[in-house]
Amino acid sequence: GGGGGNEQTEPAKDNNSASTEQPAAGNDVQERTIKAGIGLNEDHPQGIALKKFAELVSEKSGGKMKVQTFFAATLGDDQKMTEALQGGLQEVTIPSTSPLVGMVKEFGMFDFPFIFNNGEEADAVLDGPVGQKVLDKLPEHGLVGLAYWENGFRNLTNSKHPVETAKDFQGLKIRTMQNAVHLEVFQKLGANPTPMAFSEVFTALESKTVDGQENPLATIESNKFNEVQPYLSMTNHVYTPFVFLVSKKFWDQLSDTEKQIMKDSAVEAGKYNREVNREVNEKTKESLKAAGMQVNEVSDEAKAEMNEMIKPVIEKFSKDIGEDLVKEMYAEVEKVRNK
Ligand code: KDG
Known part of the structure; x- marks a missing residue:
């Protein structure tokens, strides 16, 4: 208040009062159910790593955030699941970057043949500034990209x-x-x-x-x-990357702590995905x-x-x-x- 001498602090104005879905407070971890679907099977390195993601999220949230996993396109193909994320009907999917070029054309440069000689070269580009620049194009399409995983050499x-x-x-x-x-x-x-x-x-x-x-x-x-x-x-x-996508409608409801749990788990499970994928492709x-x-x-x-x-x-x-x-x-x- 502008009154002289009045030291009492006023409660902070709630700028989000119009929205029905209140973002959680900064450190809050709430009960959340996260539907995560992929096109490949449970026994594929992507499926194995998605299960790892679910474990990590549960661990880091003390069991409050639960990831339900769906494999083999039971929730639809890459494009359909991506649209479900945009509509807020599904929380997570991990498509190849390739079918997303209609939305973010920059993903198309990863489809150029013979760019990378090995996985390490792909990791360096995707995990570096170039990969990030492309992920930054996603929020305007209702999506948040947390990490690149590996589909691999075709x-x-x-x-x-x-x-x-x-x-x-x-x-x-x-x-x-x-x-x-x-x-x-x-x-x-x-x-x-x-x-x-x-x-x-x-x-x-x-x-x-x-x-x-x-x-x-x-x-x-x-x-x-x-x-x-x-x-x-x-x-x-x-080489085809996978991109770990979260619905922006869902993301915007999360507290900073919940966002960190999602991000850390996606990155950690992604490292595991690359490891398992390379071992499997080897044999x-x-x-x-x-x-x-x-x-x-x-x-x-x-x-x-x-x-x-x-x-x-x-x-x-x-x-x-x-x-x-x-x-x-x-x-x-x-x-x-x-x-
Ligand atoms: O879960 C991802 C798959 O649905 C898909 O991206 C696999 O590379 C693929 C393809 O050929 O469509």
């Missing part, structure tokens, strides 16, 4: 023939993620790409609607694609061979030829995304590579 499977060089792509009908970079890259290689949600892939392969698909080895095994795909080619053509080539797949390597020369063919596609998307940011990404890769 390899091609198909039911027609071994793919060893660029010419072997000719005419192959390949399921791709719903992503313009992937679509145009496979077109340039002479394939016939068909974008499709992940949840439809097994049936499309089994019914021969498409000849092939590409995914990291852990997914090929977990989803039993080997049962309908005799040929596996170690193309390692592109899965052998287990897929043992399961009867015919596996072939792809030479560095063949990869260089593919990389040359797709150059115009990368140039086009670099312009569209913003050449400065794309350059910054390449510079970050160079930094770790030359360490």
Whole structure:
């Protein structure tokens, strides 16, 4: 009050009185139920790490915050779950960044083939300033990105023939993620790409609607694609990140402590996800061979030829995304590579 000599403090004005969902006080941890859904199976490194996330959140909140886990797209595919987060109907999902390019086009630069030579290079870019700049684009779309997890390096499977060089792509009908970079890259290689949600892939392969698909080895095994795909080619053509998303409508209700619990758990479970994923991918080539797949390597020369063919596609998307940011990404890769 402006009265002279009156030292009594007035209660702070409540600026949020219009909203029905009051944010929790700074340090408060309340009873919360967090629905978290993914497209992959419970036994996949992503599923294993999601369960780890649930444990961590429970531990750190003294059991007050409960994460309910949903696997194998039981809540819908990546796009549907992302929309559910925007609408405040679901709290967490961990999609590949690729199907999000319609919303945040900058994610598209992670879809450029042959950028990273290994997981460590990807970690450095994603966990550094470039990765953060892209996450910063999410809140305006009703989403908060807490961390990058790892889907990993993708390899091609198909039911027609071994793919060893660029010419072997000719005419192959390949399921791709719903992503313009992937679509145009496979077109340039002479394939016939068909974008499709992940949840439809097994049936499309089994019914021969498409000849092939590409995914990291852990997914090929977990989803039993080997049962309908005799040929596996170690193309390692592109790295796909996962992005840990939280509904902004939910996030805005959380106290600072609750936000910290979510963030720390997402980062910690993400480290675990990368570890498990790398171990699994390491041994899965052998287990897929043992399961009867015919596996072939792809030479560095063949990869260089593919990389040359797709150059115009990368140039086009670099312009569209913003050449400065794309350059910054390449510079970050160079930094770790030359360490
Ligand atoms: O949970 C994530 C999956 O739904 C999906 O992103 C897997 O890489 C994938 C794909 O091929 O769609």
